[in-house]
Amino acid sequence: MGNNKVHADQKYIEALLKNDTLVLKEIYEKFAPKVVGYIKKNSGDESKARDIIQETLMTIYAQAKEKKLELACPFDAYFFLLCKRKWLNELKKNNKQKVTINEEIVSIGDESEQYANETMIFEARNELFSEIFEQLGKACKELLKATFTIKSMEDVASKLGKSYGYVRKKKSLCIGQLTKMVQSSPKYNQIKNLL
Amino acid sequence: MTPEEKYELFERKISNEISIEEDRLLSQIIEDDQTIAKEFKTYKEWNSYLSSNLGLDTEKAEVANNLKDISDSFFTKETQKTKSKVIKMPSWGYAVAASVLVLLGVYTFTKSTTPVYSDFVSIPELSISERADANEIGKKAEEAFNSNNYKEAEVFLNQLLEEDKSNSEYLFYYGISLVELDEFEKASEVFTTLQNGTSIYKYRAIWFEALNQLKQKNTDKCKVLLELIPKEAEDYQTAQELLEEL
Numbered sequence: 001m002g003n004n005k006v007h008a009d010q011k012y013i014e015a016l017l018k019n020d021t022l023v024l025k026e027i028y029e030k031f032a033p034k035v036v037g038y039i040k041k042n043s044g045d046e047s048k049a050r051d052i053i054q055e056t057l058m059t060i061y062a063q064a065k066e067k068k069l070e071l072a073c074p075f076d077a078y079f080f081l082l083c084k085r086k087w088l089n090e091l092k093k094n095n096k097q098k099v100t101i102n103e104e105i106v107s108i109g110d111e112s113e114q115y116a117n118e119t120m121i122f123e124a125r126n127e128l129f130s131e132i133f134e135q136l137g138k139a140c141k142e143l144l145k146a147t148f149t150i151k152s153m154e155d156v157a158s159k160l161g162k163s164y165g166y167v168r169k170k171k172s173l174c175i176g177q178l179t180k181m182v183q184s185s186p187k188y189n190q191i192k193n194l195l
Numbered sequence: 196m197t198p199e200e201k202y203e204l205f206e207r208k209i210s211n212e213i214s215i216e217e218d219r220l221l222s223q224i225i226e227d228d229q230t231i232a233k234e235f236k237t238y239k240e241w242n243s244y245l246s247s248n249l250g251l252d253t254e255k256a257e258v259a260n261n262l263k264d265i266s267d268s269f270f271t272k273e274t275q276k277t278k279s280k281v282i283k284m285p286s287w288g289y290a291v292a293a294s295v296l297v298l299l300g301v302y303t304f305t306k307s308t309t310p311v312y313s314d315f316v317s318i319p320e321l322s323i324s325e326r327a328d329a330n331e332i333g334k335k336a337e338e339a340f341n342s343n344n345y346k347e348a349e350v351f352l353n354q355l356l357e358e359d360k361s362n363s364e365y366l367f368y369y370g371i372s373l374v375e376l377d378e379f380e381k382a383s384e385v386f387t388t389l390q391n392g393t394s395i396y397k398y399r400a401i402w403f404e405a406l407n408q409l410k411q412k413n414t415d416k417c418k419v420l421l422e423l424i425p426k427e428a429e430d431y432q433t434a435q436e437l438l439e440e441l
Contacts, residue, residue: 024261046273058262061255065251067243125240144245145249148246153210168203168206168207171206175205175206176205176238179241
């Protein structure tokens with residue numbers, strides 16, 4: 001998707017990256033009412049809508065930060081679709097399938113759908129990775145936390161009183177372990193080809 | 196090649212510490228062995244995940260906090276809008292309002308022209324208790340603040356801040372309570388902190404600090420602050436009016 005022309009609404013993605021309060025306020029003013037309306041119509045209330053909006057924006061932020069998200073479609077449709085799906089998942093999780101879904105007729109371009117799908121996959125991957133990271137042994141977890149927060153491996157090595165080569169080797173073994181763990185997860189097999 | 200050697204090779208490759216020879220070797224095994232190719236892809240994915248999720252915690256928390264502030268203020272405004280729609284003024288209300296306006300006009304006309312704090316201050320409502328995470332102290336703070344009992348509000352907001360030091364909403368309302376209680380210096384400290392931050396209270400804090408200076412009759416300081424309020428801020432219009440009168 002990188003070849004597509006970047007949409008003017010990319011400014012909302014940039015605002016998340018720069019934590020730009022004024023433009024972020026604009027996101028709420030322009031796009032939140034539609035989401036609130038939808039959630040209220042479908043067994044939710046304003047406070048649920050608040051949570052869904054915040055979570056969705058944080059996912060978009062994470063994706064933009066890690067994967068350099070570049071929108072080639074309007075933010076409106078993309079954002080609404082994401083909030084909507086998140087809400088439907090939430091309803092399913094809580095076993096409230098009996099609710100009637102009052103679908104609104106929204107014309108959503110294929111492109112918005114494609115972007116929303118990518119973000120959903122990104123989110124599913126994050127959830128799975130975080131679950132698996134938690135299962136990792138304490139020593140590995142600590143070493144990885146140190147190497148990824150301190151950035152300079154030399155500093156990590158001197159802090160731990162080990163050699164640079166030792167730390168790099170340990171780090172590669174820990175990530176190797178995570179790699180093995182995630183590869184044996186059935187969930188990963190569903191999403192890996194889409195990454 | 197042992198798994199240990201393989202992972203170390205992966206690591207050297209992604210951190211650009213690989214020799215030409217090793218690089219050639221890695222390309223070769225990736226080409227020959229689909230399983231290793233997949234494994235390398237997953238390894239890279241983990242590396243990318245870990246660097247964004249372990250290394251950027253503070254940054255992420257800042258964005259999340261800011262969004263929460265914006266969301267709180269947005270939804271409070273929305274609720275107030277819907278509430279105000281319901282209130283209808285009876286027809287005689289207009290007559291009363293008109294007479295009050297006339298009286299106010301006469302009053303303003305006859306009194307001195309130097310603007311004072313009470314002419315310009317408009318204190319927003321504090322709304323914590325509607326939130327899911329609201330606790331007892333939050334409710335007490337809200338009650339006290341909204342009934343103009345700033346002495347109590349100051350105590351409760353202070354308690355809330357002890358648990359959540361960087362909560363810009365608590366800070367902002369704490370600052371207003373301090374101005375109302377004439378604790379000018381403490382109020383200035385609070386507003387300066389907000390002014391230097393990135394929260395939605397950034398510009399509102401400048402406006403209230405200007406009012407804080409006005410209350411102390413520090414006209415020059417007040418003017419400097421008013422000039423700092425940008426056009427897009429919600430207090431811009433009122434700030435301009437005050438600036439003109441000064």
